[in-house]
Amino acid sequence: MPQAARVPWWCTAMTAGILCWRGVLAVRGAPLPGTPWVLGLLVVAVAATFSSHRTLLGRDAGVTLIVVLLALKTLELRARRDAFVVFFLGFFTLLTNFFFSQSLLTAGAMLVGLLGLLTALVNAHMPVGRPPLAHAAKTAATMALLGAPVMVLLFMLFPRLAPLWGLPSDGMTGRTGLSSTMQVGNVAQLALEEGIAMRVKFEGQVPPSYELYFRGPVLTQFDGREWRPLIRRVNESTAAWMPPLQVEGFGAPVRYTVTLEPSNRPWLLVLDAAIKAPDAPGVTALSGGELQWMSTRPTTDLVRYTAESYIDYRAAGQARLAALPPQYRELPASYNPRTLQLATQLMASVPGGAANKPALVQAALERLRTGGYVYTLEPGLYGEHTADEFWFDRKQGFCEHIASAFVVLMRGMDIPARIVTGYQGGELNGVDGYWVLRHSDAHAWAEVWLAGRGWVRVDPTSMVAPGRIGSLQRLRPPQSAFASALGSVSPGMLVNLRQAWEAVNNGWNQWVLNYTQSKQLDLLRQLGFRSPDWEDLFYMLVGVVVAVSLAGAAWARWERRRQDPWLRLLARVRQRLSAAGVPLAPACGPRQMADAVTKRFGNEGRPLADWLLRLEAQRYSRSANAPLPTLQRELNRLPWPAFR
Known part of the structure; x- marks a missing residue:
């Protein structure tokens, strides 16, 4: 049943049909189908699997075959040994659920399935007749309870050499997250997702929520339709990221720990601005330039890292305008002519003209604040000249529409500018003290380069919708009918229940899914090892196994003497x-x-x-x-x- 949402519809229908057929045969005491029937169904299952997945290998195709084969095996269930095969196939099918998710809900569902299979296994070993099912269930629960300490010890001491769950190339297909490119409408779609993107635990005083800008991809190159990162051409066949910027931090840095959910993206989201690389055990953090950090591989598992950032900083403040790459000021030809005309008008109206860059930035922000612009997630489909439509026609949009139009206007006034995407704000979970950032907190803002100050963050969305920045007015995706009904009866109950569940789920992430190699070695240090390594961990594991085995042997000897x-x-x-x-x-x-x-x-x-x-x-x-x-x-x- 847990696999029904992941396997093709025909697999669910075929499995349910076979199991119902087998149940009818059992009730009626009818003979089981012959080999031709079973082989025919097997051929159909293999052909349907290949048709659905275009392969018989890999995670998705393999799980589909396992589910169907488990159902087909029940048509050969004639003796007790056949029942044992079915039970152990059931254990393996349970295990495949962790290929898709290791969440707390998945683990709970697997525990229920485990107890059910253990009950069936115990019942099959009982004498002939009809022993009470409750007695078998009690024995199975006792076995699971006695095995729990061994499970915990193996979990804590078994070496973590590589991820245990998941198969190559099975992707994190369908995972939501920030993209390396941006077309108008991308971030708006992401903001409709209520899933959690990351959790943050601060050390000491927490910055104001309106200062919480977690930096992701920086987009510079614009072809009129799409924004892309700036790539420095090395030769005709290779390219490289821009080198790191020179950053000066002022005041005390903010230290925090991030638990990043899997997204199949390489970015390690950090608070503006992190000068040092995040400390992520098992992950190599590289500077992608432009104040962003990324890992050498996509984050397909839960990643936990610590970082420190300066809220007050100056980036590339000593650089000269001529030294900046020309892409920061380039605009595609024949796009957004009215926006370029607006840029000319603003430069003519501001004292100092084109040389007074700070005044030009303020003039553009003032136009946003007083020009009747509206913040909405549903502005409609934009055409070819997106900036023109925003500034003069629609006057409404989401943060990406606003940031894109603002950067185009800045470049029209010869001000270096770029778009930064990431997450902004978040909400504090009062149960466990973590700040939770959801996909609905996805945001896009702008950075402009000013002489002597370097790159300066400018969030034009704050001029259109001030409540969107910080925690005054968070985005709320549409809720289900049940959640809406519960919220209408008790508005605070839904929030409290969600925070309690997220705190429990966060505890599962921190203590179970994030129990890494470094935590194993930290455990050995607490036990008295000065410089623990894998050899110490191995000896510790062997010692515990031997001690448990001796204790079990002593208990068995005592039980034999005690008798009935x-x-x-x-x-x-x-x-x-x-x-x-x-x-x-x-x-x-x-x-x-x-x-x-x-x-x-x-x-x-x-x-x-x-x-x-x-x-x-x-x-x-x-x-x-x-x-x-x-x-x-x-x-x-x-x-x-x-x-x-």
Whole structure:
């Protein structure tokens, strides 16, 4: 059932049909289908799998085949060994769920499935008849509980040499996240996603929410339709990212820890501006230039890293205008002619003209603030001249429309400018103290280069919708009917429930999914190892396994000696009768012992014979009988001296 949303529709339908067919055959006691039926269904399943996935290899195709083969195996379920094969195929099918997700909900669903399969396995090992299912479930739960400490120890000490879940090239297809390019409309689509993009834990004082700009891709090159990163041409066949900027930080840096959700993107989002590379264990952080940091591979798993940033900084402040790459001022020919005309008008109206760059920036911002522009996620489809349509026709748009039109206007006035995309603001989870940034917090803003100041952040969206910046007015994607009904009854309840769940889920991420190699070595340091390495971890694991094995062997020996209290009580009677001159075979039961006592001692042995018959009834009779402790007390009161 957990795989139903991931496998093709025909796989779900075929699996359900086969299982229903097998159930009908079981209820009616009808014979199972022959080999031709099973082989025919197998051929159909393989052909359908290849048609859906264009391959029989890989994660998606493999899981589809496993699900169908599990259902087909039930058509061969004739003996107990066939049932065991089905059960263990079920365990493997459970495992495949982690190829897609390792979330807390997935783990909970797998735990339920695990207990169900263990119950079936225990029930299959019970004697013939119809033992109560509750008894098998209790035994299975006890087994799982006894195995939990071993599971925890292996989880903590088993070396983490590589990601255990996932297959190559199976992608993080369909994952939402920032893109390396931007067409008008991209970020608006991302902002409709309510999923969590990252969590941030600050050390010390938290900056104001309107200062929380987490930097992602920087977009410079514009062809009239699409914004792309600036790439420095090395020769005709190779290209490279721009070298890192010279950045000066002022004041005390802000230190924080980021837990980045998988996005299949390489960017390590950091607060503006991080001068040093983020410390991400197991991930190599590289500078992509332009104050952005990225890893050498896409983030296909949960990534946790620490960083420090300066809220007050100056980037490329000592550079000269002529030294900047020309792409920061370039515009494609024949695009947005009215915006270029507006740029000419602004330069003519501002004191100092084209030389007064700060005044030109303020003039553009003032036009946004007073020109009747509207912030909306649904501005309609823009045409060829996106900046012209925003400034003069539609006068409405999302942050990407505003930032793009603003940068085009800046370049029209010969001011170096670029677009920065990332996340802005976020909300504090009062349960665990983490700042949560969702995809709905995706944002685009601008940076302009001013002489002596370097790159300066300018957020033109704040002029159109001041409440969008910070935490005053967060974007809220459409809610489901249930969430809307709950929110209408108690507006705060929905927020509290979501924060509580996200705090629990964050704990799962931090303590389970993010239990990395470095945390294993930190654990060894806490246990007294000065400079732990993988050899120490191996010895620790072997020592724990040996200790647990010895403890299990000692417990089994003690349990063997303790035996069954009923058998121990019967052995006590046999021993005393043997001492009284009544020889009894080791396999002699209570009834045979009672007959021997009656023959040897007559009426004098009647109390003991009756007690032995009651002991037999306590074990084998279905009617209510005296409990074992009561029989033990009665045995102590019997007239044993007569038999010495």
